[in-house]
Amino acid sequence: MARVVEATKRPTNLSLNAKVLDMARELGMNLSQTVDELLAAEVQRRYWARWNEDNREAIEHYNARIEREGLPLAAYRSFARGGG
Template identity: 70%
Template sequence: MLRFDKAPKKATNLSLNSKVLEAARELGMNLSQTVDELLAEEVKRRYWAKWAEESKDGIAAYNARIAKEGLPLAKYRTFARSLGDGKKG
């Protein structure tokens, strides 16, 4: 799992659109905090998109197995019986 909390800060240089930067400053935005939060969200989004792409074959194989064989231990389930056991009839 991606965890970015409690990591030390590191100075960096960014090239930003001057009009956006001016507007952000006029609004009193904390640029470092804003960029840090948005970049962390984008890194997480791309990480999980990459994971999903790399894992798609395994996920498809698992889903095919469940469709064919049903859910593991389905006979012990005490909830959602009306939904069946995961097998396609």
């Protein structure tokens, strides 16, 4: 999912907790920007949660293969595995 930096804004109506809204205004918060940023973060979180669920079986098969066969090209690593 590409992160959208600039996008057209669209007006919408929201119903928000009155006390929270009053406090946000009292604190001088930009409500549109705050909601936009939080909504974008939640959309991204849910997108990747869905992607992981949709691809769970393939990921499990891949991980099992790596467990069985090791990492591809592991013999060509130029650094040692193990302790720090």
